Amino acid sequence: MAVSPELEGLRCIAPSRFVSFSFPNPLLRDASNPYWDCGGDGGGEFLRVAVLDSPHPVPPTPCTAAMLVPAGRHRDWIFSIRAGHLHLLLSSQFSRLILLGPELSAPSPRVISCAARPEPDPAHGRVLPLLLALCPSAAFRDNIIPDVPLLSFQDDLLGLAPVKVVAGPVVGEMIIEDVAVDCAPDPAELRRRLRFKRMPCLVQTQVRLACQSPHTSVTSLLEALEEGSGGSLLPQAGGSLVQPYLQAMVAGLAVIAPSIEKSIQSGVRPRCFCAGVGGGSLPMSIRVGLQFNVLGIEADSAVLDVARNYFGLVEDELLYIRVGDAIQMIQDSARQGEPDMNFSAVMVDLDSSDAMCGVSAPPLEMIHANVLLAARTILHHQGVLILNVIPPPSDGSFYKSLIDVLHQVFSEVYEIDVGNGENYVLIATVSPIVTSLTGNSGYFLTELRKLSGDFLEHIRKV
Incomplete structure (x- = not known):
């Protein structure tokens, strides 16, 4: 089978190289598929595969890790652009990080539930052949098959609802989004936050949101986010600081x-x-x-x-x-x-x-x-x-x-x-x-x- 020169080059680590491509979904119609509602019956036929190499010097035997993009968040800048991918890579201390998720054209729900997947993730075995094929040749030193862990992304979000994307002449694109936040052991909260595309993993601002009626369960918080587009969620400015x-x-x-x-x-x-x-x-x-x-x-x-x-x-x-x-x-x-x-x-x-x-x-x-x-x-x-x-x-x-x-x-x-x-x-x-x-x-x-x-x-x- 012919392989493009770009993918052929993945046999070695090249500092800061970023490659993305579509690949037939190994999880299609499988119980472990977290993307079953993205793109038709059983999930999208193709996954977006994004590969980023570390900008730093690598050891003689480079280590590769992968991550399944959380369901519904494939369009989030954290997972869809190079700047977000770089932050995840630098946080992981691996030489290469592979992101697997729906294609960016796949639909996302209006309100995204951010419930964590159970561990260990049963999808690992289904995607492992692809991950091994994307490991650099040096990872197979001494004929040892490398371990390619499937990392999990965890934050404190229970739900997320994008409000608006705007652009500024200095900071570029920015997104306003309403979120339900797990504040354990304290009750969960509704907040509004601001992020810049150039630094998508950094929350620039967070404020609490006041709503017309109290919400205690995760379900009611998600319902409040769904209803928030009507203007029922108001920022609590000037009070105690969230961050x-x-x-x-x-x-x-x-x-x-x-x-x-x-x-x-x-x-x-x-x-x-x-x-x-x-x-x-x-x-x-x-x-x-x-x-x-x-x-x-x-x-x-x-x-x-x-x-x-x-x-x-x-x-x-x-x-x-x-x-x-x-x-x-x-x-x-x-x-x-x-x-x-x-x-x-x-x-x-x-x-x-x-x-x-x-x-x-x-x-x-x-x-x-x-x-x-x-x-x-x-x-x-x-x-x-x-x-x-x-x-x-x-x-x-x-x-x-x-x-x-x-x-x-x-x-x-x-x-x-x-x-x-x-x-x-x-x-x-x-x-x-x-x-x-x-x-x-x-x-x-x-x-x-x-x-x-x-x-x-x-x-x-x-």
């Missing part, structure tokens, strides 16, 4: 709590500069929950339209949003010495725009010493810089280097490990801290605990 890393960022304000408490008692509202707005969860919570005066900078006007129309962002005399490059604005403000740039906190929630590096934050240009010095310049003498950090999976030295440069520019550096294996929050102070970080007294700390959960107890000096 743990945002709670940790807010907790970083505890480092300068005495200064903020003194400002509040004197009748002067503390001021916060938010670099990156997204759906607006962070600036809204700081403005509503802590009564800060907030300036938010967002690079893409379309993102702000989404925040206003779908996530409840409301601007007023205490929350002002500008469109622009936040890093450039920090540098320009420091250079010009603008009198209104005297912030208690500069919070940076910006991710890298380079999808080939995997999910990472902040962008490299933010951590240059001259940019950090500019951020220090626009801070109050008792102010603090708070950074959301996702170290690039390809650079093990990034995090330590960032801490080193912060020590060069700022007086003290503190850290919060968010505990999700991904995010860290770094807190750098303009002046030395001479009082307890988490004392129980004061109005400000009382309100701060409502937004930050128990992260105040996890601040440590580095």
Whole structure:
């Protein structure tokens, strides 16, 4: 049988090579077929097979793994485009990752049930001959048949309903979607979230959704998602933060709590500069929950339209949003010495725009010493810089280097490990801290605990 040169090339690993093709469905009309409702009786006749090789150096005997795309989610950017596939590969530590799922033209339900498949997956045996054929030749070293595990994709979703896809001039395509989230041991919740196509595995914003009647069972939650298209689901903006890393960022304000408490008692509202707005969860919570005066900078006007129309962002005399490059604005403000740039906190929630590096934050240009010095310049003498950090999976030295440069520019550096294996929050102070970080007294700390959960107890000096 003739084999195309592209598939023939899969006999060896080629860094970052991506190949996708259609293949007769080995699971067709089989009880183990998770795609029985995609494309007619018994499921689609063909599967989409996507193969991606690691961008990193590979060992002499490369390891291959595969994943069945969760039923109904084959059009999700996580599984349908290279950027999502790359994140899955980098998370798996394999040299090659094969995705098997319905062809992208196959229909998806309006509301996708995200129930997990039982393990071990009985489909493994049916697709194993295909997986072995897609292993590089070096995997068969010493005439040993390699093990090709079938990985499972797990997240906290119980159900998902796409709301709208829009495009912005800076971030490109983005999707708004309503989801039912497993919050065990707490009750499940309905949330709205925002993702960018360039970084599909990174949730940019999440807010809770309020509905007209309480929903407790998974079935009723899915029904609420189905009915939500009629406008019965409303975002709860300005309340407690959903994403743990945002709670940790807010907790970083505890480092300068005495200064903020003194400002509040004197009748002067503390001021916060938010670099990156997204759906607006962070600036809204700081403005509503802590009564800060907030300036938010967002690079893409379309993102702000989404925040206003779908996530409840409301601007007023205490929350002002500008469109622009936040890093450039920090540098320009420091250079010009603008009198209104005297912030208690500069919070940076910006991710890298380079999808080939995997999910990472902040962008490299933010951590240059001259940019950090500019951020220090626009801070109050008792102010603090708070950074959301996702170290690039390809650079093990990034995090330590960032801490080193912060020590060069700022007086003290503190850290919060968010505990999700991904995010860290770094807190750098303009002046030395001479009082307890988490004392129980004061109005400000009382309100701060409502937004930050128990992260105040996890601040440590580095």
